[in-house]
Amino acid sequence: MWELLYTELKALGEDKAIVADEIIRKLKAPERGAFPLTDRSLRDSILRMAAKGHLIVSTVHKPFGFFIPQAEEEVIAYMGNLKARKDALDERQKVCMKFIQPPGKQLEHLGIGTERASQ
Numbered sequence: 001m002w003e004l005l006y007t008e009l010k011a012l013g014e015d016k017a018i019v020a021d022e023i024i025r026k027l028k029a030p031e032r033g034a035f036p037l038t039d040r041s042l043r044d045s046i047l048r049m050a051a052k053g054h055l056i057v058s059t060v061h062k063p064f065g066f067f068i069p070q071a072e073e074e075v076i077a078y079m080g081n082l083k084a085r086k087d088a089l090d091e092r093q094k095v096c097m098k099f100i101q102p103p104g105k106q107l108e109h110l111g112i113g114t115e116r117a118s119q
Contacts, residue, residue: 005056005068014074017058017065 005011009026011018024037046056046066057078058066069075 005066011065011067013070014059014061014067014077015063017063017067019065023066 004023004026005018009018009023010016020039020042024039024042027037049056055069055075056066057069057074058081059077060081067074069078
């Protein structure tokens with residue numbers, strides 16, 4: 001995958017980012033043989049490559065997609081994007097916690113379980 005982005009697709013730098021569908025299309029090309037790849041498996045592959053030291057990042061700005069960073073600023077921007085995503089997940093987790101705390105009152109705000117309390 002890293003080699004594909006680096007040598008064939010030349011996804012070097014944010015301005016050369018390539019969307020997931022295009023990477024999947026290239027990897028599924030007939031000359032490569034059958035290669036079962038989905039958006040999810042592509043993202044999993046990118047995480048595995050990062051664990052091996054091959055950094056592939058993504059951008060949420062045009063041109064969108066994945067790329068191999070060529071400047072420190074690109075990595076810093078990606079880390080900012082990761083932090084924003086983490087913060088959003090933390091907020092979702094806080095909302096979920098409202099459903100399970102305090103014990104015995106999980107669904108009270110929905111009017112469920114309050115029947116016994118009013119009897």
